Amino acid sequence: MRTLQVDLGERSYPIHIGSGLLSRPELFTPHIAGKQVAIVTNETVAPLYLETLTRTLQGYSVLPVVLPDGEAHKNWETLQLIFDALLGARHDRRTTVIALGGGVIGDMAGFAAACYQRGVDFIQVPTTLLSQVDSSVGGKTGINHPLGKNMVGAFYQPKAVIIDTDSLRTLPERELSAGLAEVIKYGLICDEPFLPWLAEKMPAMRGLDAGALTEAIERSCAAKARVVGVDERESGLRAILNLGHTFGHAIETQMGYGAWLHGEAVSAGTVMALEMSSRLGWISTDERDAAIRLLRSAGLPVVPPADMTPEHFLQHMAVDKKVLDGQLRLVLLRRIGEAVVTADYPRDVLEATLAADYRALADQLGE
Amino acid sequence: MRTLQVDLGERSYPIHIGSGLLSRPELFTPHIAGKQVAIVTNETVAPLYLETLTRTLQGYSVLPVVLPDGEAHKNWETLQLIFDALLGARHDRRTTVIALGGGVIGDMAGFAAACYQRGVDFIQVPTTLLSQVDSSVGGKTGINHPLGKNMVGAFYQPKAVIIDTDSLRTLPERELSAGLAEVIKYGLICDEPFLPWLAEKMPAMRGLDAGALTEAIERSCAAKARVVGVDERESGLRAILNLGHTFGHAIETQMGYGAWLHGEAVSAGTVMALEMSSRLGWISTDERDAAIRLLRSAGLPVVPPADMTPEHFLQHMAVDKKVLDGQLRLVLLRRIGEAVVTADYPRDVLEATLAADYRALADQLGE
Numbered sequence: 005m006r007t008l009q010v011d012l013g014e015r016s017y018p019i020h021i022g023s024g025l026l027s028r029p030e031l032f033t034p035h036i037a038g039k040q041v042a043i044v045t046n047e048t049v050a051p052l053y054l055e056t057l058t059r060t061l062q063g064y065s066v067l068p069v070v071l072p073d074g075e076a077h078k079n080w081e082t083l084q085l086i087f088d089a090l091l092g093a094r095h096d097r098r099t100t101v102i103a104l105g106g107g108v109i110g111d112m113a114g115f116a117a118a119c120y121q122r123g124v125d126f127i128q129v130p131t132t133l134l135s136q137v138d139s140s141v142g143g144k145t146g147i148n149h150p151l152g153k154n155m156v157g158a159f160y161q162p163k164a165v166i167i168d169t170d171s172l173r174t175l176p177e178r179e180l181s182a183g184l185a186e187v188i189k190y191g192l193i194c195d196e197p198f199l200p201w202l203a204e205k206m207p208a209m210r211g212l213d214a215g216a217l218t219e220a221i222e223r224s225c226a227a228k229a230r231v232v233g234v235d236e237r238e239s240g241l242r243a244i245l246n247l248g249h250t251f252g253h254a255i256e257t258q259m260g261y262g263a264w265l266h267g268e269a270v271s272a273g274t275v276m277a278l279e280m281s282s283r284l285g286w287i288s289t290d291e292r293d294a295a296i297r298l299l300r301s302a303g304l305p306v307v308p309p310a311d312m313t314p315e316h317f318l319q320h321m322a323v324d325k326k327v328l329d330g331q332l333r334l335v336l337l338r339r340i341g342e343a344v345v346t347a348d349y350p351r352d353v354l355e356a357t358l359a360a361d362y363r364a365l366a367d368q369l370g371e
Numbered sequence: 372m373r374t375l376q377v378d379l380g381e382r383s384y385p386i387h388i389g390s391g392l393l394s395r396p397e398l399f400t401p402h403i404a405g406k407q408v409a410i411v412t413n414e415t416v417a418p419l420y421l422e423t424l425t426r427t428l429q430g431y432s433v434l435p436v437v438l439p440d441g442e443a444h445k446n447w448e449t450l451q452l453i454f455d456a457l458l459g460a461r462h463d464r465r466t467t468v469i470a471l472g473g474g475v476i477g478d479m480a481g482f483a484a485a486c487y488q489r490g491v492d493f494i495q496v497p498t499t500l501l502s503q504v505d506s507s508v509g510g511k512t513g514i515n516h517p518l519g520k521n522m523v524g525a526f527y528q529p530k531a532v533i534i535d536t537d538s539l540r541t542l543p544e545r546e547l548s549a550g551l552a553e554v555i556k557y558g559l560i561c562d563e564p565f566l567p568w569l570a571e572k573m574p575a576m577r578g579l580d581a582g583a584l585t586e587a588i589e590r591s592c593a594a595k596a597r598v599v600g601v602d603e604r605e606s607g608l609r610a611i612l613n614l615g616h617t618f619g620h621a622i623e624t625q626m627g628y629g630a631w632l633h634g635e636a637v638s639a640g641t642v643m644a645l646e647m648s649s650r651l652g653w654i655s656t657d658e659r660d661a662a663i664r665l666l667r668s669a670g671l672p673v674v675p676p677a678d679m680t681p682e683h684f685l686q687h688m689a690v691d692k693k694v695l696d697g698q699l700r701l702v703l704l705r706r707i708g709e710a711v712v713t714a715d716y717p718r719d720v721l722e723a724t725l726a727a728d729y730r731a732l733a734d735q736l737g738e
Contacts (some may be wrong), residue, residue, distance in 0.1 A: 080447060080451070084447070087516055087522065087523055088518075091516060091518040091519055091522060091690060092518070094689060094690055094694070096692070096694045096697075097692055097694075118525065119486075119513075119523045119524060119525060120522070120523065121522060121524075121692045122511065122512075122513060122521075122524045122525055122526050122604075122605075122692075123525065123526065123604070144489065146486075146489060149454055149458060151455075151458040151459070152458055154489075155454065155458060155487070155488060156454055156486045156487065157486060157488075157489045158485065158486060158489055158490065158525065159489050159490065237489075237490070238489075322461060323458060323461055325463070325464055325488045325489075327461070327463045327464075330463075
């Protein structure tokens with residue numbers, strides 16, 4: 005087992021990464037203050053891991069809260085089911101909410117914990133690669149609004165993140181790829197030497213090699229913990245973690261939540277950020293192409309939806325949380341391994357980026 | 372104008388109290404970071420003060436959000452109207468939400484500010500006595516759930532509280548009385564010398580004497596600021612502010628939100644807390660009776676609803692936020708001017724308190 009620390013003063017917490025951690029009560033008990041525990045999970049994950057975790061927590065009064073699966077359910081109606089369950093079972097302020105599942109479960113259970121009786125403890129137990137390397141760390145929680153993704157939420161830190169790498173064995177291949185989009189992101193924004201390692205280990209990771217995956221998760225969480233430790237509430241640096249996300253969120257909103265996986269949308273969005281960085285002369289077309297190839301080798305889409313116009317993108321991006329006083333700030337690459345957040349770019353470069361022919365670019369890079 | 376400070380480190384903020392403050396832009400502008408402002412108010416308050424405040428904020432892009440009036444609307448559906456308006460008008464993370472109204476507006480606007488894009492600035496402009504002396508200070512925000520009051524919310528501090536005492540001129544007499552319940556509470560829990568002052572000034576306050584009201588508001592806010600400064604998130608001392616509230620919340624829940632005003636329910640609940648403190652031998656029956664007379668002189672009910680049984684109370688109190696590991700903690704008076712929060716009382720004293728004949732007690736105290 006590897007353990008990292010997220011440094012946030014009195015809100016600091018550990019990230020444990022390893023095999024079989026779901027069965028180790030000593031990792032959970034230090035973070036449970038009362039006698040009540042609610043395990044929030046979904047219909048897909050519950051049959052796989054709920055029994056194991058419940059057994060690990062014997063001695064506590066455990067309330068299972070099983071939600072429908074999918075980004076389409078990341079809304080108030082589903083959140084309400086958590087409050088209904090907690091109140092129905094009379095859970096008090098010392099209850100601990102455990103999020104057992106992917107990013108949607110973590111975001112919703114975390115937001116429920118942030119709001120229930122104005123805040124109760126919670127523990128993240130992410131079971132997808134994407135949530136293990138990204139959403140479970142850093143305290144962003146929330147739900148979607150019909151007019152925008154993650155528009156309602158809270159910064160609320162977990163007491164611990166417990167990552168059992170065994171849970172990746174049951175993860176569909178498409179979701180493993182989606183997680184790799186965020187892993188590659190860390191290389192692009194702040195860890196250039198990570199990129200050749202990823203290129204080399206890509207087949208091993210996709211083949212579920214435990215060693216390669218553990219190292220990729222650890223390195224990703226360490227990068228995220230560094231960034232979040234500097235800027236917990238995204239007043240500055242933290243926004244670099246959103247490379248590809250502004251374009252990606254627009255894709256997710258346009259296509260309807262769930263049609264594209266978050267990591268898939270981020271992958272296509274990252275290609276657009278690479279293209280724009282290259283048009284600005286900040287990275288070379290060779291560097292752009294190498295990054296696109298790496299994304300594709302992870303099994304990820306590198307072309308935005310064919311029927312999505314520049315107008316569609318602009319419309320959705322106008323409600324992005326990075327808009328300030330009407331200025332759309334974008335995460336771009338000043339060079340490979342260094343991201344910047346900037347509103348200081350020529351408008352026509354953005355428009356050219358939105359209008360670029362990504363299908364042709366992908367075809368030209370071959371298989 | 373009087374100014375107090377709530378000391379919470381980097382979350383400290385001023386409370387301004389005085390006449391005509393709604394028309395003074397210099398009190399607002401230091402707390403507005405961007406160009407966008409949303410004024411959240413309700414159908415009753417909007418015709419009275421929205422135009423004045425909008426004029427004060429000329430130069431900003433002002434979005435009015437007018438909600439239905441009343442505690443019955445303090446729920447997710449109404450909260451959603453705020454998010455809809457903010458997103459529809461493309462308000463970004465630098466927007467400032469101003470709560471213009473009573474406690475329900477302050478709680479909902481504050482919770483919306485806490486959650487919108489994971490947190491934007493907000494300013495409290497309370498227009499009822501109750502919200503001026505209580506809910507606008509201290510950062511408790513939230514909405515009700517069908518199974519319990521204020522069960523979903525956040526601790527989220529405003530950037531400033533601006534109390535224009537002129538707004539009390541339009542306040543219905545019944546609501547003025549409701550606010551006096553919380554004013555009297557401060558005397559009972561932590562400021563014994565305040566009580567004879569209140570008894571003397573009660574006719575002046577009920578007659579809207581500006582001097583008496585300003586002093587009562589200032590002294591109440593100062594008491595609240597002291598308590599909140601010691602214990603922002605109610606891990607201990609802060610719970611004393613809930614004198615009468617556990618019984619009172621049960622009354623509100625049983626009767627349906629809005630049938631009893633919050634301050635009215637707190638008044639009857641305070642009588643029950645006085646009765647229980649007296650049964651425990653902590654205060655004398657004379658002290659109990661003097662406090663009940665003071666509440667009645669403020670025009671407040673001192674008898675719980677006739678058809679509410681001890682079972683009704685127990686059922687609603689079981690989901691109180693002060694329940695920990697199944698133990699119901701109550702705010703009681705160790706002596707007049709000193710409240711304690713305790714689960715250490717004989718069960719039969721609670722039951723006798725719930726079963727006591729408050730109608731007879733009130734009749735015996737005469738008019």
